[in-house]
Amino acid sequence: MRDMAYLALNTALEYGATFCEVRVIKSRRQGINVKNELVEELIDRVEEGIGIRVIANGSWGFAGTSILDKNNIIETAKKAVDIARASSLTKRRNVELSPAKRIIANWKNLVKINPFEVPLDKKVSLLIEATKIMTKVKDVKIAEGSMDFWETEKFFVNSEGTEIFQHIIESGSGICAYGIREGDVQRRSYPNSFGGQYETRGYELIEEINLLDNAQRIAEEASALLDASECPSTVTTLILDGSQVALQVHESIGHPIELDRILGMEASYAGTSFISVNDRGRLKYGSKIMNITADATLPNGLGSFGYDDEGIPAQRVDIVREGILLNFLTNRETACILGETSNGTCRADGWKNIPLIRMTNINLEPGTGTLEDLIKDTDEGIFMCTNKSWSIDDKRLNFQFGLEIAWEIKDGKLTRILKNPNYTGITPEFWSSLDAVCGSSEWKIWGVPNCGKGQPGQLAHVGHGTSPARFRNVRVGVK
Amino acid sequence: MYKDSLEYIIDKTRGMDVECLFISNKRILTRFANSYIHQNVSVEETELSIRVVIDSKTGKVTVNQFSKDVLDSAIERAIAMAKIAPPDPEYFGLPSPITVETKKKEYKEISPEVLAQKVKDFIDATGNLNASGALEVNNITMVIVNSNGISLEDNLSMVSLESVVQDNDSSGYVYTMEKDLEDIDFVSLANIASYKARKGRNPIELSPGYYTVILEPQAVGTLISFLGLMGFGAKQFEEKRSFLVGKLGEKITSDLISIWDYPSHPKTISFLFDFEGLPRKDVALIDKGVAKNLVYDFKYAKKAGRESTGNSLPQPNTDGPLPFNLTLLPGDSSLEEMITSTKRGILITRFHYTNIVDPIKTIITGMTRDGTFLIEDGEVMTPVKNMRFTQSILEALNSVELIGKDIFRAGEHFIFPTLVPALKIDRFQFTGVTR
Numbered sequence: 001m002r003d004m005a006y007l008a009l010n011t012a013l014e015y016g017a018t019f020c021e022v023r024v025i026k027s028r029r030q031g032i033n034v035k036n037e038l039v040e041e042l043i044d045r046v047e048e049g050i051g052i053r054v055i056a057n058g059s060w061g062f063a064g065t066s067i068l069d070k071n072n073i074i075e076t077a078k079k080a081v082d083i084a085r086a087s088s089l090t091k092r093r094n095v096e097l098s099p100a101k102r103i104i105a106n107w108k109n110l111v112k113i114n115p116f117e118v119p120l121d122k123k124v125s126l127l128i129e130a131t132k133i134m135t136k137v138k139d140v141k142i143a144e145g146s147m148d149f150w151e152t153e154k155f156f157v158n159s160e161g162t163e164i165f166q167h168i169i170e171s172g173s174g175i176c177a178y179g180i181r182e183g184d185v186q187r188r189s190y191p192n193s194f195g196g197q198y199e200t201r202g203y204e205l206i207e208e209i210n211l212l213d214n215a216q217r218i219a220e221e222a223s224a225l226l227d228a229s230e231c232p233s234t235v236t237t238l239i240l241d242g243s244q245v246a247l248q249v250h251e252s253i254g255h256p257i258e259l260d261r262i263l264g265m266e267a268s269y270a271g272t273s274f275i276s277v278n279d280r281g282r283l284k285y286g287s288k289i290m291n292i293t294a295d296a297t298l299p300n301g302l303g304s305f306g307y308d309d310e311g312i313p314a315q316r317v318d319i320v321r322e323g324i325l326l327n328f329l330t331n332r333e334t335a336c337i338l339g340e341t342s343n344g345t346c347r348a349d350g351w352k353n354i355p356l357i358r359m360t361n362i363n364l365e366p367g368t369g370t371l372e373d374l375i376k377d378t379d380e381g382i383f384m385c386t387n388k389s390w391s392i393d394d395k396r397l398n399f400q401f402g403l404e405i406a407w408e409i410k411d412g413k414l415t416r417i418l419k420n421p422n423y424t425g426i427t428p429e430f431w432s433s434l435d436a437v438c439g440s441s442e443w444k445i446w447g448v449p450n451c452g453k454g455q456p457g458q459l460a461h462v463g464h465g466t467s468p469a470r471f472r473n474v475r476v477g478v479k
Numbered sequence: 480m481y482k483d484s485l486e487y488i489i490d491k492t493r494g495m496d497v498e499c500l501f502i503s504n505k506r507i508l509t510r511f512a513n514s515y516i517h518q519n520v521s522v523e524e525t526e527l528s529i530r531v532v533i534d535s536k537t538g539k540v541t542v543n544q545f546s547k548d549v550l551d552s553a554i555e556r557a558i559a560m561a562k563i564a565p566p567d568p569e570y571f572g573l574p575s576p577i578t579v580e581t582k583k584k585e586y587k588e589i590s591p592e593v594l595a596q597k598v599k600d601f602i603d604a605t606g607n608l609n610a611s612g613a614l615e616v617n618n619i620t621m622v623i624v625n626s627n628g629i630s631l632e633d634n635l636s637m638v639s640l641e642s643v644v645q646d647n648d649s650s651g652y653v654y655t656m657e658k659d660l661e662d663i664d665f666v667s668l669a670n671i672a673s674y675k676a677r678k679g680r681n682p683i684e685l686s687p688g689y690y691t692v693i694l695e696p697q698a699v700g701t702l703i704s705f706l707g708l709m710g711f712g713a714k715q716f717e718e719k720r721s722f723l724v725g726k727l728g729e730k731i732t733s734d735l736i737s738i739w740d741y742p743s744h745p746k747t748i749s750f751l752f753d754f755e756g757l758p759r760k761d762v763a764l765i766d767k768g769v770a771k772n773l774v775y776d777f778k779y780a781k782k783a784g785r786e787s788t789g790n791s792l793p794q795p796n797t798d799g800p801l802p803f804n805l806t807l808l809p810g811d812s813s814l815e816e817m818i819t820s821t822k823r824g825i826l827i828t829r830f831h832y833t834n835i836v837d838p839i840k841t842i843i844t845g846m847t848r849d850g851t852f853l854i855e856d857g858e859v860m861t862p863v864k865n866m867r868f869t870q871s872i873l874e875a876l877n878s879v880e881l882i883g884k885d886i887f888r889a890g891e892h893f894i895f896p897t898l899v900p901a902l903k904i905d906r907f908q909f910t911g912v913t914r
Binding site for chain 2 (some may be wrong): 037059061076084089180269390455471478
């Protein structure tokens with residue numbers, strides 16, 4: 001890896017690049033998808049490649065290849081420089097990068113059980129058993145289980161003398177049950193929807209989440225939803241479970257605080273942001289109890305790492321403090337525009353993509369009390385769990401989320417189940433209605449392995465530390 | 480290089496059911512924002528998947544290196560997985576060859592300078608407005624070989640331009656995809672997006688509710704693409720997760736609506752065979768409002784006692800067969816006729832961040848974006864702030880009044896571009912407004 005990286009780096013510099021960074025990546029993925037006791041898909045994917053990003057003539061260029069012979073690496077490095085020169089045809093000003101310390105480092109995340117060393121048949125058997133439990137429940141016609149494991153070895157060098165090797169293992173798993181009756185399909189998932197829970201950990205995560213002990217419960221809930229009443233259309237008090245608070249943070253805080261979006265660099269695809277550069281220290285994002293951090297240093301978070309893909313160390317940054325916006329997510333280019341240094345959030349999806357500003361672990365810091373306390377403290381409202389769908393406008397203001405299940409709250413108690421719950425709002429108004437956040441005992445870093453951004457599209461693995469939270473006067477049951 | 484690898488694998492695995500799927504892509508993407516090129520990438524990537532089936536048990540390994548050691552290791556792992564995997568009682572073997580006439584298309588290398596100049600032409604034509612977008616070239620080759628004798632290769636080129644042109648409080652949008660860069664008129668497209676951005680200044684707020692809408696092709700593409708995900712596949716139908724359950728043969732939309740999976744349409748961009756090497760076929764999914772057919776891969780065709788329609792994703796997969804080349808057949812109206820015939824309604828350029836709310840009722844939600852205008856007394860009167868819609872696609876297609884006579888490739892798609900005209904829909908529900 002080292003030889004390839006330096007061959008590319010030296011070639012690009014000799015060919016005229018004024019700055020160069022190279023990532024050589026070898027990655028492996030294993031995936032298992034089981035449905036109704038049958039294995040539908042086993043994924044075993046190994047890939048290697050090199051990505052070379054340069055500045056030449058004051059503009060960016062990038063080239064990548066999976067053909068790793070010496071000649072092709074040299075040609076690819078030259079191509080990156082040629083592309084940068086072509087980019088300069090429309091240049092407004094030279095790209096400048098904020099200063100970064102020279103770093104020599106070797107980093108890996110803590111893993112107790114290497115998931116790639118756990119026998120495949122053990123993993124498959126666990127998922128088959130879980131689906132077997134679920135399909136025994138009335139009206140549960142489809143039961144699914146999945147596991148995903150990634151191992152990434154990444155060697156990074158740049159022309160400023162930084163050299164970093166990182167080795168990251170990530171794991172994830174989940175199950176879901178579909179209750180199906182004529183004209184109605186209802187789903188329940190555990191521990192989260194869209195694949196379950198993901199962390200930068202080993203197989204110990206799969207053992208901890210205990211799929212078998214939860215299979216019966218979610219299957220019964222999926223079945224019960226078929227007989228449940230529709231979520232009413234009203235304005236009410238809303239309590240969200242931690243996993244949905246995580247997605248709410250993701251869509252209405254994580255994306256709009258990306259400084260590249262704020263500066264218009266993502267305008268054509270994902271959109272821009274309702275936030276402007278001048279809003280820092282001024283914008284009232286939410287209520288006094290709203291405290292948001294970006295923290296890539298948290299152990300086990302799916303957005304945790306040692307160094308970002310510009311060689312900047314992982315950091316913890318206050319984003320919102322007592323409801324006021326304090327900081328953005330930045331990289332070296334955008335931080336330089338503000339006269340600052342990067343807070344280390346620039347990451348690429350594999351060797352084939354350029355690094356972009358990506359969320360790390362964007363967290364709603366814990367408040368006090370348990371979920372039980374919070375429900376007891378609520379006279380009337382709705383408690384919604386587990387995301388089913390999401391949509392938000394291109395400035396990240398108007399959102400609508402659908403969830404798998406809800407319970408009506410009456411006099412501090414959960415009462416009847418409600419199906420097809422959803423809610424809608426406008427970002428700052430919604431966060432201003434936040435009046436309670438549960439405490440550390442309920443706080444958990446939820447992994448989101450499919451955060452999309454950029455052209456060509458990139459997927460990032462990010463995390464959100466959250467606990468259940470309560471919002472007042474929310475419009476629910478949009479029909 | 481890859482042909483040697485494929486022959487090597489087939490030779491090493493004689494006596495087993497084996498399939499090799501090779502895909503390569505040379506992609507250049509020149510991206511611009513704030514009216515300059517800010518990201519500009521070129522990537523050459525290849526991958527090879529080896530699927531081995533032993534006693535109805537499947538193992539599959541994907542690699543992107545082609546040395547003998549890598550291939551030997553991949554074959555060993557695939558065989559080991561197949562030995563561990565539980566048997567699939569619904570395994571019907573691998574498909575056998577069916578003639579597919581492929582003709583290798585010449586791949587034209589396009590330099591980064593040429594692409595940068597095209598982007599510059601576009602940006603220059605937007606004047607003092609703020610142009611963002613991406614010019615993307617993909618040259619994809621797909622090769623599939625299996626132990627039953629299928630041996631097919633096809634390649635295709637796709638060149639697309641997408642752009643949002645912004646003014647202070649407004650924006651316009653264009654999208655086009657062609658097979659050849661020379662078929663794109665950059666200046667004309669810049670003028671269309673710029674016109675909309677300028678016309679969109681100072682938008683007013685409309686109340687949510689039901690409106691007559693005129694959807695331009697890019698907005699129609701979103702509806703048709705999402706409909707394609709929710710029910711035309713034989714697996715979804717079998718699992719009762721399709722909106723078509725109990726409705727095949729019944730009228731589900733306006734008589735004006737015919738939707739095909741249409742690989743033979745002259746404007747279609749697609750491979751001639753699917754990801755298990757079977758020929759793509761034209762399938763009438765909805766014909767004059769009546770739900771007619773599903774799409775099948777080899778397995779689900781066998782289960783149904785019919786032939787595959789050539790709609791397999793790479794096997795094995797969890798999704799089952801899906802339509803690849805959705806086409807809403809055109810009508811006979813112009814966009815102008817749709818506007819002049821509208822007493823009060825909303826003209827919509829495109830939708831944004833759409834997602835499924837209820838797949839059985841085909842309800843989706845999303846936002847309007849980059850050009851939303853109020854129509855009154857047959858004229859486009861004033862821009863309006865973006866609105867959230869929550870709407871059943873089938874109900875919308877049931878209240879179609881007019882269909883455009885020209886069809887376009889739409890940008891929001893899941894496998895290959897959809898082909899769609901503009902639509903005038905009598906009743907469309909908006910449930911919110913943004914600032």
